[in-house]
Amino acid sequence: MAIVMAWPLEHAFWYIPRMPRFHYAFLIENPRELDPQLDFQGATLARVEVASEPARARLEEELGSIPLHTVEVDGHMFAVMVEVETEDENEAPLIGFHQAALSLAPYSLIVTEREMMDFSRHRPEVLPHYLLIDHEANPPTVDFRYQHGASLLRLNVGDESVARVKRFNDEVVRRIAVLYPPSLLRVGEERCPLALRIARAAHWYSEAEGQTDATMAFVCYWIGLEALVLKSSTSSGKRQSLVSRLSALGRVHDAHSDWGEGVGDLWDKRSDVVHEGAGAAHFGVLPDIGAGDLNDVKYLFFIALLYAVEHHARGIPLEELWHPRQLDAYVPEVVVSLNGFPALMQALMLRRDRVPRDRAGR
Numbered sequence: 001m002a003i004v005m006a007w008p009l010e011h012a013f014w015y016i017p018r019m020p021r022f023h024y025a026f027l028i029e030n031p032r033e034l035d036p037q038l039d040f041q042g043a044t045l046a047r048v049e050v051a052s053e054p055a056r057a058r059l060e061e062e063l064g065s066i067p068l069h070t071v072e073v074d075g076h077m078f079a080v081m082v083e084v085e086t087e088d089e090n091e092a093p094l095i096g097f098h099q100a101a102l103s104l105a106p107y108s109l110i111v112t113e114r115e116m117m118d119f120s121r122h123r124p125e126v127l128p129h130y131l132l133i134d135h136e137a138n139p140p141t142v143d144f145r146y147q148h149g150a151s152l153l154r155l156n157v158g159d160e161s162v163a164r165v166k167r168f169n170d171e172v173v174r175r176i177a178v179l180y181p182p183s184l185l186r187v188g189e190e191r192c193p194l195a196l197r198i199a200r201a202a203h204w205y206s207e208a209e210g211q212t213d214a215t216m217a218f219v220c221y222w223i224g225l226e227a228l229v230l231k232s233s234t235s236s237g238k239r240q241s242l243v244s245r246l247s248a249l250g251r252v253h254d255a256h257s258d259w260g261e262g263v264g265d266l267w268d269k270r271s272d273v274v275h276e277g278a279g280a281a282h283f284g285v286l287p288d289i290g291a292g293d294l295n296d297v298k299y300l301f302f303i304a305l306l307y308a309v310e311h312h313a314r315g316i317p318l319e320e321l322w323h324p325r326q327l328d329a330y331v332p333e334v335v336v337s338l339n340g341f342p343a344l345m346q347a348l349m350l351r352r353d354r355v356p357r358d359r360a361g362r
Contacts, residue, residue: 026079027126032107038107047076048078056068063127080104097130197308198308201227214289214294218289222270228301230242245327247263249307250300259300
């Protein structure tokens with residue numbers, strides 16, 4: 001915030017300018033509402049009527065692949081109104097997007113009252129499409145904008161990057177495929193406890209790969225990792241067991257690595273999410289989980305999965321898997337380094353300002 005002092009000194013005074021205010025109306029997909037409208041501590045959703053065919057055409061163009069009926073209830077749209085005060089106009093939409101998501105979450109508590117049968121699991125969700133409202137203009141103006149928050153990104157561009165991914169698939173994934181428990185691929189075959197853990201780990205890894213939110217992906221990857229490394233849900237000293245086992249396993253793949261502090265930090269973030277309910281990407285109320293944390297957990301997952309399938313192939317039972325005599329004697333057939341691991345990236349500001357087309361469609 002700028003502070004300006006007038007001159008000469010004998011007439012000095014402090015002037016704190018007002019920061020710019022940005023007014024947004026974020027559209028809602030699958031809105032839920034009551035009649036009369038629900039009031040959360042004096043706040044309600046804004047009811048927006050699309051009053052003309054040109055406006056409706058513009059809305060359909062803006063929404064693209066999102067069907068118009070998913071944002072309308074009885075001919076009206078609903079929006080979350082947000083006012084952001086900040087000096088950074090590029091940061092303002094992102095702050096507004098997260099505040100809108102935080103404000104909308106309680107509307108998921110509503111149970112739809114109309115008579116119907118519904119198999120869907122849709123929830124009210126803030127769309128990245130919003131109306132930017134300029135109250136300072138004369139007359140006031142409204143125009144569409146688009147703000148997508150932080151996103152996870154795979155950037156596999158260039159010969160070196162593609163070669164690294166191919167090397168990982170050929171050396172690591174194919175090795176896991178050769179040793180994957182055959183009982184998991186045959187209907188009705190009895191599965192030992194270690195094979196079941198491997199199956200559960202693969203399931204949760206697959207679930208994580210389908211998550212776009214970093215926090216939810218982190219939790220799913222971590223569940224898969226714990227399925228491989230911890231003996232049971234009632235085990236004591238889980239944090240210490242994870243730190244000691246994964247640190248030792250990390251040194252097998254890279255003698256210079258030190259995962260002690262890193263695994264402990266990841267465990268603490270996992271605990272924040274699981275025990276304190278820090279989930280969904282709402283600005284300022286979540287643990288700081290990003291692509292770097294996901295890359296670390298994914299790497300630890302893969303070296304743990306390699307360790308598990310190699311020991312399963314040797315007939316080692318789950319109870320013996322992490323015994324020091326197994327871990328100390330372990331020499332992996334495939335060495336996996338963190339530097340050679342295909343990494344995720346994080347795109348923080350994917351923003352589009354729509355430029356209206358002229359009559360010729362240019």
